[in-house]
Amino acid sequence: xxxVSQDPRHKITKRGQNVTFRCDPISEHNRLYWYRQTxxxxxxxxxxxxxxxxxxxxxxxxxxxxxxxxxxxxSTLEIQRTEQGDSAMYLCASSPGRxxxxxxxxxxxxxxxxVL
Amino acid sequence: QQPVQSPQAVILREGExxxxxxxxxxxxxxVHWYRQKHGEAPVFLMIxxxxxxxxxxxxxxxxxxxxxxxxxxxxxxxxxxxxxTYFCGTDQTGANNLFFGTxxxxxxxx
Numbered sequence: 001x002x003x004v005s006q007d008p009r010h011k012i013t014k015r016g017q018n019v020t021f022r023c024d025p026i027s028e029h030n031r032l033y034w035y036r037q038t039x040x041x042x043x044x045x046x047x048x049x050x051x052x053x054x055x056x057x058x059x060x061x062x063x064x065x066x067x068x069x070x071x072x073x074x075s076t077l078e079i080q081r082t083e084q085g086d087s088a089m090y091l092c093a094s095s096p097g098r099x100x101x102x103x104x105x106x107x108x109x110x111x112x113x114x115v116l
Numbered sequence: 117q118q119p120v121q122s123p124q125a126v127i128l129r130e131g132e133x134x135x136x137x138x139x140x141x142x143x144x145x146x147v148h149w150y151r152q153k154h155g156e157a158p159v160f161l162m163i164x165x166x167x168x169x170x171x172x173x174x175x176x177x178x179x180x181x182x183x184x185x186x187x188x189x190x191x192x193x194x195x196x197x198x199x200x201t202y203f204c205g206t207d208q209t210g211a212n213n214l215f216f217g218t219x220x221x222x223x224x225x226x
Contacts, residue, residue, distance in 0.1 A: 004157075031212070042118070042203045042216030043158065056213060091157065095212060103212040105148070105205075107157035 004108035006092050012114045013082055020078045021111040023092030030097030032075050033105060034067055036060070037089045049075060050097060082115045117142060119206045121217035128194045128224050136220045138204030140185040147180050147187040148205040148214055158203060161189075194224045
């Protein structure tokens with residue numbers, strides 16, 4: 001168990017370019033979450049997957065954002081036509097997926113995006 | 117949906133105690149507490165399910181009052197390693213989609 005891995009750790013891009021982030025969750029975890037965190041703020045929920053199904057999306061997730069988890073394992077988060085306001089840390093988390101409510105999220109180290 | 121945390125920041129000397137509060141305007145299924153050090157991922161501390169239970173982990177404990185939709189994190193005899201930003205994450209449905217507060221920055225000085 002190597003924890004939650006995210007790649008790349010840092011990405012600098014010019015406004016208007018597309019970027020893609022990858023998240024590899026803990027192998028036996030069914031749930032995968034994407035959060036965005038800006039400086040001095042708590043993580044903001046973006047979306048989550050139960051296996052390969054995307055079950056909920058935040059209104060923060062505009063049509064420029066798309067997330068996939070094609071085989072219920074790794075996930076990608078793509079941002080098209082990036083804007084300076086997209087600059088943030090993008091955090092991925094995974095959890096076992098039990099519905100008991102005692103579902104602990106394990107976070108990755110995050111992918112920091114800087115849009116120039 | 118975002119819970120409100122207080123205080124926003126606190127500075128302690130080693131050995132002092134602190135309380136961090138988290139309140140929500142919505143009924144809660146559970147409250148999760150995380151600590152994040154600068155440049156690192158949030159790390160899970162504890163989870164409290166509705167029922168007013170209290171949990172403890174070493175010298176860090178927490179309570180959850182589901183009637184008031186409030187949770188408090190208690191840090192006793194603080195250590196330098198306690199420094200970081202503490203976030204509460206609230207779950208309203210049991211589906212475990214957490215909404216995090218803005219955080220409480222805790223600094224412990226010698």
